[in-house]
Amino acid sequence: MSEKEQKLETQDVNEINETDQSAASDVVAEEIQEDIATDGVETVDLAEDAEAIDAFFDQAKAEASSPIAGINQATYNQLTKRNQQFLFDIDRYLIDEMPYEVRTKVYEEMVETLLAGQLSSQTARQIYGTPSEVAVTILEQEIKADEEAVTSPDWMIALDGSLFLGSVFTFLTGLSMMNAEEGQATYMGVLTIIVNYLFAGLAMLMISKVIPNPDAPKGERGYLRYFLVSILAMLVWFVAITASSVWLPASINPAFSGEVYMIIAAATFILRYYLKKRLNIQSDLF
Structure with missing residues (x-):
């Protein structure tokens, strides 16, 4: 190949490269413009x-x-x-x-x-x-x-109710024994006293669970349920006291004088007042 022909071929290749570069540059420029716009x-x-x-x-x-x-x-x-x-x-x-x-x-x-x-x-x-x-x-x-x-735990409510209601019943029993004529008094032995306090606490706990809500809609305040549960709780309490008095022999359930019962009632009532303050017992009952 002559020198002249080589120059012509080189020129054609350069023109083709310039054309490709120009086209590529145009494409890149268009992409950049699109990117800038975006x-x-x-x-x-x-x-x-x-x-x-x-x-x-x-x-x-x-x-x-x-x-x-x-x-x-x-x-x-x-x-x-x-x-x-x-x-x-x-x-x-x-x-x-x-x-x-x-x-x-x-x-x-x-x-x-x-x-x-x-x-x-x-x-x-x-x-x-x-x-x-x-x-x-x-x-x-x-x-x-x-x-x-704040409502106190169940055991506190039961303890408070036991000491309160139990002391009231023990006091009334002692009072009736002191005022009754010979042979007409109703005696309550030492085990019956314990049963009295235990079931009094249970009764109060049962009642505390069904306290009516006067702010609830009519028909949902719970007065009927409260009435029925209260009767049932008191009935269980009295049956337990009566059964223990009748069935437990005097040898293990000896009776005290009326004065002793009143002293026990006063002591437990004072204890109830002390524990209520000491333990900060909160209940909706009393």
Whole structure:
């Protein structure tokens, strides 16, 4: 091949390479433009989403920026300055004494009352009194509610009922023995006394499980069930006492004088009072 022919062939190859490179460059350029366009759309969408999120949190922050627990700013702003200060003063007393959720419920009710009072130009002090008095009252009511909500274990309720009801029956038995004529007294031996206290506790425990709920809907308050269970519990108690008195021989179930029964009754009643305070026994019965 001559030198001239070689130059022509080299020139043709270079032209073909340049053409391929140009085509490839055009394809890459088109892809880049598409990517830029796509990225631009996504950037705009992300920016719009970010603005919406920021606006949402700004609104939530504004609504929750009230200094009073559970009261949003919009509602708080409806109160007069004096009423706002009144709630703020109360919260200073309660913030370390009551959890946030409990204070929220208290303040929601108070704000509703204060807003209604503002319509007739009533101030917080006219409605409730001083902030310190209100705070003390709220704390006392909360403590009382907590105590009433707590129910003691079954064994405590049975023990308390045993000592209470058992001591009452023992006292009445001793009294009847002291006032009865010779040969007419009903005697209760030492084992019968034990049976008396045991079944008295069982009866009280049974009754405590079916205490009626007066706040329940009509027909679901449980008065009939309470009535039936109470009769059954008392019946079991009296049958147990009578059976032990009749069936247990006097050799293992000796009787005491009426004075001894009254002393036993007084001692167990005092013990019941002491244990109720000592153990903080909570019951819906008494």
